[in-house]
Amino acid sequence: YCGTMSVECEHLTSAEKKRWLRAQVECGPHTATKEEKKVTLERLTTADGLETFLAEKFPSAKRFGLEGAESLVPGLQAFIEHAAESDVDCVVIGMAHRGRLNVLRNVFGKPLGQICAEIVDDKTSFLVGDVRYHLGAN
Numbered sequence: 001y002c003g004t005m006s007v008e009c010e011h012l013t014s015a016e017k018k019r020w021l022r023a024q025v026e027c028g029p030h031t032a033t034k035e036e037k038k039v040t041l042e043r044l045t046t047a048d049g050l051e052t053f054l055a056e057k058f059p060s061a062k063r064f065g066l067e068g069a070e071s072l073v074p075g076l077q078a079f080i081e082h083a084a085e086s087d088v089d090c091v092v093i094g095m096a097h098r099g100r101l102n103v104l105r106n107v108f109g110k111p112l113g114q115i116c117a118e119i120v121d122d123k124t125s126f127l128v129g130d131v132r133y134h135l136g137a138n
Contacts, residue, residue, distance in 0.1 A: 043074035047102050050112075054101065058119050064097035072099055073106050080107065 007025040009018050032040070051065050066072065076093075083091055095103065104110040 040074045040078075043077055043106065044070055047073040047106050050102050050105055054119075057116065061119050063101060063119075064099070066099035066102040069099050073102055076103060076107050 007021055009021045012018050012021070047066060047070055051067065054061075054063055055065065080091055093103075101115055105112055105115060
């Protein structure tokens with residue numbers, strides 16, 4: 001593959017599922033409208049702004065920031081919006097620590113005050129078996 005997108009599906013045993021997955025991925029690039037580009041830029045800017053805020057507010061806290069994975073936020077938001085439009089009842093996401101606070105805030109709407117309180121209270125929350133980057137949202 002020489003393009004920007006590919007899929008690894010050789011582990012699938014069903015030839016029909018492999019064909020379907022390849023057809024979905026290889027259907028050609030999506031041309032974003034002006035409005036979609038604007039929304040994506042706003043989401044990227046918001047995600048970057050949160051990283052800047054957390055770095056300034058908590059310079060010595062271990063945060064596992066989003067740096068290098070900024071496109072995760074608008075991509076994940078678009079994915080979840082599409083799922084909602086397709087009548088998906090529930091989305092469950094498990095992810096690595098990198099960028100989790102940003103995803104909790106900017107994708108799932110976890111209040112910034114709650115995130116900050118968890119960072120400040122990390123010493124006591126660790127003693128009960130959890131740390132701020134393990135705490136999720138519903």
